[in-house]
Amino acid sequence: MKxxxxxxxxxxxxxxAVARSTxxxxxxxxxxxxxxxxxxxxxxxxMRRALPDKTIVADVKTMDNVRYEFxxxxxxxxDVVTLxxxxxxxxxxxxxxxxxxxxxxxxxxxLNCPIEDIGRYANRENVILCWHLGKDxxxxxxxxxxxxxxxxxxxxxxxxxxxxxxxxxxxHEAAAHxxxxxxxxxxxxxxxxxxxxxxxxxxxxxxxxx
Amino acid sequence: MKxxxxxxxxxxxxxxAVARSTxxxxxxxxxxxxxxxxxxxxxxxxMRRALPDKTIVADVKTMDNVRYEFxxxxxxxxDVVTLxxxxxxxxxxxxxxxxxxxxxxxxxxxLNCPIEDIGRYANRENVILCWHLGKDxxxxxxxxxxxxxxxxxxxxxxxxxxxxxxxxxxxHEAAAHxxxxxxxxxxxxxxxxxxxxxxxxxxxxxxxxx
Numbered sequence: 433m434k435x436x437x438x439x440x441x442x443x444x445x446x447x448x449a450v451a452r453s454t455x456x457x458x459x460x461x462x463x464x465x466x467x468x469x470x471x472x473x474x475x476x477x478x479m480r481r482a483l484p485d486k487t488i489v490a491d492v493k494t495m496d497n498v499r500y501e502f503x504x505x506x507x508x509x510x511d512v513v514t515l516x517x518x519x520x521x522x523x524x525x526x527x528x529x530x531x532x533x534x535x536x537x538x539x540x541x542x543l544n545c546p547i548e549d550i551g552r553y554a555n556r557e558n559v560i561l562c563w564h565l566g567k568d569x570x571x572x573x574x575x576x577x578x579x580x581x582x583x584x585x586x587x588x589x590x591x592x593x594x595x596x597x598x599x600x601x602x603x604h605e606a607a608a609h610x611x612x613x614x615x616x617x618x619x620x621x622x623x624x625x626x627x628x629x630x631x632x633x634x635x636x637x638x639x640x641x642x
Numbered sequence: 643m644k645x646x647x648x649x650x651x652x653x654x655x656x657x658x659a660v661a662r663s664t665x666x667x668x669x670x671x672x673x674x675x676x677x678x679x680x681x682x683x684x685x686x687x688x689m690r691r692a693l694p695d696k697t698i699v700a701d702v703k704t705m706d707n708v709r710y711e712f713x714x715x716x717x718x719x720x721d722v723v724t725l726x727x728x729x730x731x732x733x734x735x736x737x738x739x740x741x742x743x744x745x746x747x748x749x750x751x752x753l754n755c756p757i758e759d760i761g762r763y764a765n766r767e768n769v770i771l772c773w774h775l776g777k778d779x780x781x782x783x784x785x786x787x788x789x790x791x792x793x794x795x796x797x798x799x800x801x802x803x804x805x806x807x808x809x810x811x812x813x814h815e816a817a818a819h820x821x822x823x824x825x826x827x828x829x830x831x832x833x834x835x836x837x838x839x840x841x842x843x844x845x846x847x848x849x850x851x852x
Contacts, residue, residue, distance in 0.1 A: 470682050493703075496779075504679065518729075520754045520778060522776065544728060566705070566707075566733060567707045568707065569730045569732045
């Protein structure tokens, strides 16, 4: 199980510093949507320069113009890109193809999409399905304790990512469903000691995997 | 009827140059998603510096984290921001509120969303509904001649924007449905003479409005 650290709502320098300080515990480093929209591709380039050997996820949340956006991310050094499952199927199909062409992976973000609709993308070789509770949803409706259970019920064999509101309190439960990737953001980045907190998430994952 | 020029897949300098050369014919200048994701907020800031009195649209295509993304755009000088209708309703409601707080307008982008689903956003004061055929869809399925007709059938009184594949050939038909905004991109930016082509779009609109 991979631990992905989502870096959002900070400067590039802060993001690089947090990523560096947590590198032992974190598998995948995510350049968050807010960094990409605030600083552009420079946010990905800077992370790649700082961490040449790390898997870097560009949370570019593509809805259209997928070849252009993905190539922009790949050229800047991303290994994994995100694509909205709510995008037109022409965009999704093309995005999976473009990523395969570059030997890269797509996280298909199910934000506000019923799982049922994306069955056809469930077992693609370079696709991870991301069951995602949005930040704005969390603030309105609260974290739903059973949110991650729903994803585990369907499509056995699919590689899942879980994102949205993961904390030291609920991660054990989420990890028990054995997703391929657990995505944690502010629970680490807003912690007093991000490195130590990332280590705690890592230990939780190791417990589940033991 | 406003003519909005969408600037995509070019450098900031080129975008500013095209915007400047077409300023007599174009009402709203759109900093495209690809510019925001490639160059970040600097793309909006540069356009605002170059055209201090123009209405600037930031095609930020927000799916989540809406207050942060919108404030980023407003601080950089945007007057109008885009929000995906496919986003969670918590994001849409909050986005409309944040924009109202700043006295700004939201273009709610209906890419891959059935019109029926967004009836509740149809008559909000600071919202324009954008009937949008994606670039990737255009390349796969071709421009559908009757695409814009469908939008005009529902929700009378709504302010519409039409986007996606508008050309000198089909704009008269689209304009005949009297949208609030016609969004034109590559038909102008890829023309040999963008200024002259923008003028032709303006004349088409004036014909319909006469």
